[in-house]
Amino acid sequence: MTLSRRRPISFRRLALPSVLAFALAACGGGGDAAPTAPSPAPGTPAPAPSLDLATIRTTTEMIVEDSITGAVVAYSHRDHWHGFPVVPSGAAGLPLRLWFSNELRDADDHDIPARRSWFRLDALRDHNVRVVVADTTAARWEGTGSGGRLVSLRANSATLVSFVIRRGTTTLNERPPLNIVLR
Amino acid sequence: MAWAFLRRRALVVAAVIGGSAALAGCEHPIAVVSPHVEAQDLLVRDTSGRLLLRTIDNTTWSDGTLEIPLDDSLPVMIRLVDFRGQEFDLADRSREYSIRMQVENAAAVQWEPRRAMGWLRGFVPGTTRLRVQVWHTDHPDFISPWLTVTVRPRTP
Numbered sequence: 001m002t003l004s005r006r007r008p009i010s011f012r013r014l015a016l017p018s019v020l021a022f023a024l025a026a027c028g029g030g031g032d033a034a035p036t037a038p039s040p041a042p043g044t045p046a047p048a049p050s051l052d053l054a055t056i057r058t059t060t061e062m063i064v065e066d067s068i069t070g071a072v073v074a075y076s077h078r079d080h081w082h083g084f085p086v087v088p089s090g091a092a093g094l095p096l097r098l099w100f101s102n103e104l105r106d107a108d109d110h111d112i113p114a115r116r117s118w119f120r121l122d123a124l125r126d127h128n129v130r131v132v133v134a135d136t137t138a139a140r141w142e143g144t145g146s147g148g149r150l151v152s153l154r155a156n157s158a159t160l161v162s163f164v165i166r167r168g169t170t171t172l173n174e175r176p177p178l179n180i181v182l183r
Numbered sequence: 184m185a186w187a188f189l190r191r192r193a194l195v196v197a198a199v200i201g202g203s204a205a206l207a208g209c210e211h212p213i214a215v216v217s218p219h220v221e222a223q224d225l226l227v228r229d230t231s232g233r234l235l236l237r238t239i240d241n242t243t244w245s246d247g248t249l250e251i252p253l254d255d256s257l258p259v260m261i262r263l264v265d266f267r268g269q270e271f272d273l274a275d276r277s278r279e280y281s282i283r284m285q286v287e288n289a290a291a292v293q294w295e296p297r298r299a300m301g302w303l304r305g306f307v308p309g310t311t312r313l314r315v316q317v318w319h320t321d322h323p324d325f326i327s328p329w330l331t332v333t334v335r336p337r338t339p
Contacts, residue, residue, distance in 0.1 A: 080294065081295070084293060084304070084306075106278045107281040108274060108278050109278075109298075110296070158290045158306035160289055160290050179290065181254070
């Protein structure tokens with residue numbers, strides 16, 4: 001009977017697979033990518049966002065929609081806004097609906113977040129948004145976290161509006177100030 | 184002996200190829216960081232490419248003021264000049280860069296960037312100042328001197 005001699009495992013044999021395993025492990029550490037919602041089939045209504053998507057983060061974007069026409073008048077994109085509301089004179093003002101989205105676009109991708117990713121603050125308990133008008137002699141906000149109206153108090157002027165999203169009294173997100181034009 | 188040597192070499196080659204393939208297929212390669220923007224000057228062009236004004240050694244502007252139409256927009260392209268005098272566009276580089284405008288009277292002028300250009304909008308007639316910042320993720324790589332801008336109605 002012959003006994004097979006087993007050679008001890010060399011360092012080099014261990015080292016090479018270790019390097020490969022390390023490379024693969026490091027590959028997974030690419031940060032937390034924004035969640036993506038599945039694309040709805042053409043012609044089907046957009047599904048309600050999942051609970052995971054309806055979460056306020058520091059990167060959550062805002063979409064401001066004319067609540068009568070449904071037109072998007074402005075949407076935030078990282079450090080700036082696209083568009084600006086024009087508030088007509090009169091007590092009716094400009095009725096607006098506030099939407100939020102966690103679809104984080106690249107700095108050079110200026111498209112509006114996909115509508116399937118939008119959610120309202122109603123979906124989140126204990127959350128509220130403070131709408132702060134910079135010049136309170138020029139305009140007034142009347143509304144809640146889901147919507148309301150901007151009313152012009154001084155025609156032919158302009159001011160800024162900030163949106164501060166809070167859970168209770170904790171600020172979760174503050175978008176950059178939005179220019180508004182008053183007629 | 185020779186067979187063992189060849190087998191060891193084959194193992195090394197396989198490991199190198201496998202590692203390279205794993206990294207190449209990786210969505211987030213290790214430590215890919217875009218360099219800071221190194222620029223000497225900044226140019227403001229209209230969308231036809233005509234030079235509207237530029238900084239001189241990034242201390243002053245070639246022209247004293249920029250006019251923005253009231254209730255309208257001025258489309259501009261922001262370009263940079265490197266230390267060899269070569270003009271370049273940030274849009275051709277990393278997505279980590281963006282152009283910001285710091286406006287003294289922020290209610291009067293809005294900057295809306297788009298890829299390779301942007302719009303300056305005037306909402307309140309009068310004069311204010313702005314400066315251009317080249318933003319690199321969480322800090323500015325370049326800040327221009329203050330530029331006086333005048334918002335006035337378009338002349339027919």
